[in-house]
Amino acid sequence: MQRVLIIGGCGRIGGSIAKDILAHTDAEVTITGRNPQLGTAALERLGSKVQFQLLDLTNQPEVETAVAKADLVIHSAGPFHYRDVGVLRACIDQGVGYTDVSDERSFTRKALALHAEAEAAGVTAVINTGVFPGISNSMVRQGVEALDKATSIQLSYIVAGSGGAGVTVMRTTFIGLQRPFEAWLNGIWQSVKPYSGRETLEFPAPYGKANVYWYDMPESITLQETFPVDNVITKFGVVPDFYNHATWAMANWLPPVVLRNRQTVEFLAHVSHSMTSVTDRFSGTGVAMRCDIKGQQGGQDAHYVSTFAHESAAIATGLGTGSIAELMLTGKLKCPGVHPVEQALPTDLFKATMDSRQLEIRETMSQVEVTA
Known part of the structure; x- marks a missing residue:
């Protein structure tokens, strides 16, 4: 069975991601956090298929040990203004797939700077997912x-x-x-x-x-x-x-x-x-x-x-990241390196995952004739 590790999974975003993965895959899900009480509360919301693991992101050896047990790591522990790329680096070192809900420019630049290393390691890392x-x-x-x-x-x-x-x-x-x-x-x-x-x-x-x-x-x-x-x-x-x-x-x-x-x-x-x-x-x-x-x-x-x-920004974020996780776990999305989602995800796969989650993208096109 494939194993998914959700870093910061005790929050509302992490919980929404976990629910989507449970709904669309057979993967085993582990959520992490620093607070056992929050972990217990999260498990009550998510059910018996999810496990909780104590994890301190400032302890890199601890992060590396946790990452080594996973097939896919999802980083949802924001704000990303305060985060380094230690989780991504651990994934590259361990040969584990990676995705995140990062939403901050400097973090994005630091992640993209690891593209060559991820590509050489054969690791697919898709950043800036969510809504x-x-x-x-x-x-x-x-x-x-x-x-x-x-x-x-x-x-x-x-x-x-x-x-x-x-x-x-x-x-x-x-x-x-x-x-x-x-x-x-x-x-x-x-x-x-x-x-x-x-x-x-x-x-x-x-x-x-x-x-x-x-x-x-x-x-x-x-x-x-x-x-x-x-x-x-x-x-x-x-x-x-x-x-x-x-x-x-x-x-x-x-x-x-x-x-x-x-x-x-x-x-x-x-x-x-x-x-x-x-x-x-x-x-x-x-x-x-x-x-x-x-x-x-x-x-x-x-x-x-x-x-x-x-109707819910938090749930929509979970659907967006969960859809990327599903594609990575099923082998449909495989592109070694570090990529923003618009570079990694073809439109046909995007439409398919939106349809499977009953999410609608409405499109219109207006044209103005060019006159001399």
Whole structure:
């Protein structure tokens, strides 16, 4: 029987991944964590087919021992701003497949830097899986392939309340406000201030019109490296909208030295989580995504739009990563090296895994005739 090790599997994201793997494979699943009480609680939610193992990620020999017993390792212990690539390196050394839900630029760069080592070891490592990044990246690939030529990519995300993903996502949000980031615009890297450039877009029901802002995501770099386009734009927002105004205020009013303090991040994350625990009852905890790709099709300017929505951001993340895990365990996805999901996953396999999970990607294409 194949064995899957989910690093950080006691949280809501890790638990969602475990449930998807149990639903779509016969693999034996072990979740890890530092807290036995949280491990016991997670096992009560996940059932008798899952095991728990104490694991401290700062203890590399302990990590290597745990990895050696697995056929596939899934890293879901965020925030990835605070993580090194020790788990990935252990997988490469042990010849074990790897995937993760990483959502941070510097971690992505460190992981991609191990591509040659993973390729030489014959290890397939697929990073940035989940919902965004993850399903979103595959939506881009699907759209680029629908056009003769793509020139501009924009990914826009909204999350309702907490997204059902716990305080870790709140930490990630505030960490993302700390510094300007580089975006690929007009064919060059340009500095962008996080939570600027407010834009109102139409999302799938039940959200309708919602507001999004510039936000740093690893797709900014991987999509630019994968597809020859002039622009890669990543924007994010929250519903209800008053959370956007509060987040904008934090990004613009707090002195940078305060916002970069880890204790400040923890305070803001826990305050926000307490607030969303109230508003989640009214807003829900869903996620919606919109992929806009502009380019040419049949000699005409074209605008491709695809959308996706799910009632739970945490569950959707589990479905995205679980689908990659299923393909890796069944041998359908095998590409030695370290790859972002849009490079590793062909569109036909993406569609098949979405269909098997009753997930719908809605697509539209509009064309404007080019006049002389």
